[in-house]
Amino acid sequence: MEVVVTGRHTDVKERFRRHVEDKLEKVVQFAPRAQRIDVELSHENNRRQASSSERVEITVRDKGPVVRAEACADDPYAALDLATTKLYERLRRSRDRRKVHHGRHRPTSVHQATAGLSDEALSGYFDPDRPLAEQVEHADHDASGVPTPAVMAGSKPPTAAPADAEAADASPVVIREKTHDAVPMTLDQALYEMELVGHDFYLFVDAATGAPSVVYRRRGWDYGVIHLDVRTDEAGAEDHRSAGDALGAAVAAAVR
Secondary structure: OEEEEEEEOOOOOHHHHHHHHHHOOOHHHHOOOOOEEEEEEEEOOOHHHHHHOEEEEEEEEOOOOOEEEEEEEOOHHHHHHHHHHHHHHHHHHHHHHHHHHHOOOOOOOHHHHOOOOOHHHHOOOOOOOOOHHHHHHHOOEOOOOOEOOOOOOOOOOOOOOHHHHHHHHHOOOOOOOOOOOOOEEOHHHHHHHHHHHOOOEEEEEEOOOOOEEEEEEOOOOOEEEEEOOOOEOOOOOEOOOOHHHHHHHHHHHHOO
16 A cells, blocks of 8 residues: 655655554545555645645545545644544544445435424534534434433534634635536435545535536535536527536535
């Protein structure tokens, strides 16, 4: 398995490269078919963000879904420790899911797990770093079916410090453009893959309808999904807006 370490706006020392290889040696236990691991170390020069100036992103490329984790700290080694902890947890989930499928037991879907809960019950109680279906299955509930706050304690989103908020406002806008192959999948599969890469949204093509769609994490820590209806005019020409542009506008409106 190849491990590639690169630096962005920073030099990567040989000692750090060796430390990366040591930290990732157990990846093969969770993902034996992994072909390559990409590790990117980047440095933020903004002094206001000194506490999170070192960022590590780890991507495991397998024959299945890509698994990614990232973390920031004031030291590259601390950032690596945080990122590898997240990575191993996501790899464990992926391995456990494969075991379930190989055993021919279908995992509980998000729809089934949350069928008895209202939007108010879901909002504000769930940990974004754990599968939603798993949390609902194992949570203690009161008589109304609402998960008890004691079980979900600490899952509220953290409040940004004023200095961090000021630094975020002062940071330049960075636009990264990416193109991915569109693979039809179910909503539950899209949620699963979103969790594996640690994103707040995930673009996919709905296997049932063929519609471009996006699943996203709402501010209350529950989930939403938007399906794009790509219409054509009477002459048969497609709408001048691309599916990606329309989805981006829809997500921006939904999370406000």
